[in-house]
Amino acid sequence: MTSAPISSDPPLAGATAMRPEPVVATVPALGVLAFEGPDAAAFLHGQLSSDVGAMAPLEAAWSSYNSAKGRMLGSLLLWRARPDSLRAFVAADLAEPLRKRLSMFVLRSKVTIADLTPGGRCFGVAGTGARDAVRQALGAAPEPGHGAAVEDGFVVATADGRYLIHAADRIADETGHRLAAHARRVPAEHWDWLGIRAGVPLITLATQDLFVPQTANWDLVGGVNFRKGCYPGQEIIARMQYLGRLKERLLAFHVGAPPPAPATKLFAATFGDQACGTVVNAAPAPAGGSDLLAVVQWAALADPALCLGTPGGPALAPFALPYVVPSPAAPNRPKL
Numbered sequence: 390m391t392s393a394p395i396s397s398d399p400p401l402a403g404a405t406a407m408r409p410e411p412v413v414a415t416v417p418a419l420g421v422l423a424f425e426g427p428d429a430a431a432f433l434h435g436q437l438s439s440d441v442g443a444m445a446p447l448e449a450a451w452s453s454y455n456s457a458k459g460r461m462l463g464s465l466l467l468w469r470a471r472p473d474s475l476r477a478f479v480a481a482d483l484a485e486p487l488r489k490r491l492s493m494f495v496l497r498s499k500v501t502i503a504d505l506t507p508g509g510r511c512f513g514v515a516g517t518g519a520r521d522a523v524r525q526a527l528g529a530a531p532e533p534g535h536g537a538a539v540e541d542g543f544v545v546a547t548a549d550g551r552y553l554i555h556a557a558d559r560i561a562d563e564t565g566h567r568l569a570a571h572a573r574r575v576p577a578e579h580w581d582w583l584g585i586r587a588g589v590p591l592i593t594l595a596t597q598d599l600f601v602p603q604t605a606n607w608d609l610v611g612g613v614n615f616r617k618g619c620y621p622g623q624e625i626i627a628r629m630q631y632l633g634r635l636k637e638r639l640l641a642f643h644v645g646a647p648p649p650a651p652a653t654k655l656f657a658a659t660f661g662d663q664a665c666g667t668v669v670n671a672a673p674a675p676a677g678g679s680d681l682l683a684v685v686q687w688a689a690l691a692d693p694a695l696c697l698g699t700p701g702g703p704a705l706a707p708f709a710l711p712y713v714v715p716s717p718a719a720p721n722r723p724k725l
Contacts, residue, residue, distance in 0.1 A: 411522040411572035414580040415565065416513045418591065420484030420506030421555050422465075424475040428498040433475060436491060436621065437465065438602060440614040444469045449536045449545045451589070451612035452477075454487060459601050459625030463487050464592040464612070466553065468536035468545045476536075476543060478553055481506055482594040509542065510561035513580040514552040514572055522571035523552050527564070548611065549587045549711070578648075581672035585680050588710035590639060590669045595651040599667060603629055604684050606639040609712055637686045638714055639669065642705040644697050648672055648679040655683055656700040657692035665689035668697075680708075687717045 424433060434441040439452035449468040453461050466478040479487055484506045492502050514523050524530035527544060529537040530552070536545035542556040542564065556564040584591060590605050602613050603626070615630055629635065648671035655666030666685035674680045683705075689695060696702040 411514060411516045411518045412575045412579065413512060413514045413522070413565075413568040413572040414575050414577050416511040416553070416577055416580050418481055418577065418581065418593075419478050419511040419553070420481035420504065421509060421511070422477045422479060422484055422488055423503045423505050424477070424500055425473065425503070426498070426500035427473050429473055429475055429500045430469065432495065432498045432500045433467070434617070435619070436494065437467070438607070438613045438620060438623075438626070439467065439611075440617045441467065441469075441475075442617075446471055447531065447535050447537065449531075449534055449547070451548075451607065451610055453592075453602050453607055453612055454491070455602065455620070455622035455626065456598055457621055459622035459629070460598045461592050461600050461602055461605060461607070462490070462597055464590060464605075464607070466545060466547065468543065470536065470538060470543065476505075476545075476555070478511070478545070478555070480591055480593040483592070483597065486594070505555070509555050509557050510565070512554040512556070512565060512568055513583070514554070514568060515550070515580070515583050516572070519550065519552055519572070520546070522568070523554070525571045526567040527554070547587075547589070549589070551583060551587065578672045579675070581670065582674065582680060585641065585670055585672055585682050586711070588639070588641065588682070588712060590682050592669070593651050596667070596669055599652070600669075600684055601629055602626055603635055604637050604639065605669065606710075606712075606714065609714065634717065636688070636717070637666070637684050638717075639682055639684050640690075640714065641680065641682055641708050641710050642695075643674060643678055643680050643708055644703050644705050645678040646697065646703040649681065649697055653698055655685060655689070655705065656696045656698075656702065657689040658694055658700070659692045660686075660689060662700060666695075 437452040452465045454463045520530045527539045531537045541560045653668040654664035669682045671681035695705045
């Protein structure tokens with residue numbers, strides 16, 4: 390059955406956007422890479438920060454692709470569809486650059502890498518009843534940390550209970566209508582806000598190559614495995630984990646201003662004109678103002694006037710993330 394294109398997302402309607410019900414949004418900020426071939430898992434195991442080799446079919450996990458200096462070139466939600474087939478949600482503006490860069494290292498490995506972004510559309514579903522809404526709309530709703538194939542696409546459930554769906558262009562409108570029949574439509578910015586509230590950063594072109602995974606809390610959300618073998622940047626990432634002390638971490642803030650662009654700088658009086666932090670993601674808050682994730686130096690938090698954009702910019706108010714962020718005084722050691 391052919392359906393009319395799904396209508397544009399409604400505006401974020403204040404506090405009503407926080408009602409405890411499932412919501413659905415189109416997510417143009419995300420793209421998808423496909424990895425196929427008998428060496429696909431082994432190839433990615435040697436390139437990414439997570440233990441790809443240990444992933445069972447249908448399992449999903451956060452991961453990162455890093456430079457030789459240990460800085461994040463991309464954040465990925467990786468899904469192993471079959472032993473020889475994997476998919477990865479990445480920032481849309483990084484999908485093709487990452488495909489090109491990873492392709493340089495395929496060499497004799499039996500793996501192909503394709504950018505599915507131009508031929509499909511991403512949707513996000515979250516909130517109370519999200520799993521039931523996805524199941525009713527698509528016929529499958531995996532448990533958190535897993536994925537499932539659906540007609541001309543797939544659905545992946547993050548560990549924090551959000552659902553991401555990728556649908557091929559030919560069925561994307563119909564998929565959107567099916568989801569909207571069981572979940573209230575919200576704008577893409579609301580999905581971005583849910584990611585901020587979950588404390589899961591999305592590395593985009595503007596913030597590429599800026600952060601060691603631990604400073605972006607990638608170790609805290611399960612995106613780094615410290616017991617696997619070598620991968621680009623592994624030596625620096627491991628040295629930071631076992632021998633170093635993190636001077637900065639990803640933290641969450643509210644500001645009474647429009648959302649700042651990724652890579653916007655933060656300032657504190659004690660740092661003068663020198664920036665003390667960097668915005669990673671920001672989105673409008675349903676009740677007004679904006680919420681954001683930023684990598685901030687610990688020393689700046691002692692200053693009561695942390696500012697956005699300029700030394701005299703809008704004041705930032707911190708709020709708690711849904712997981713524990715170790716203090717700089719705590720030993721920086723993973724549980725083995």
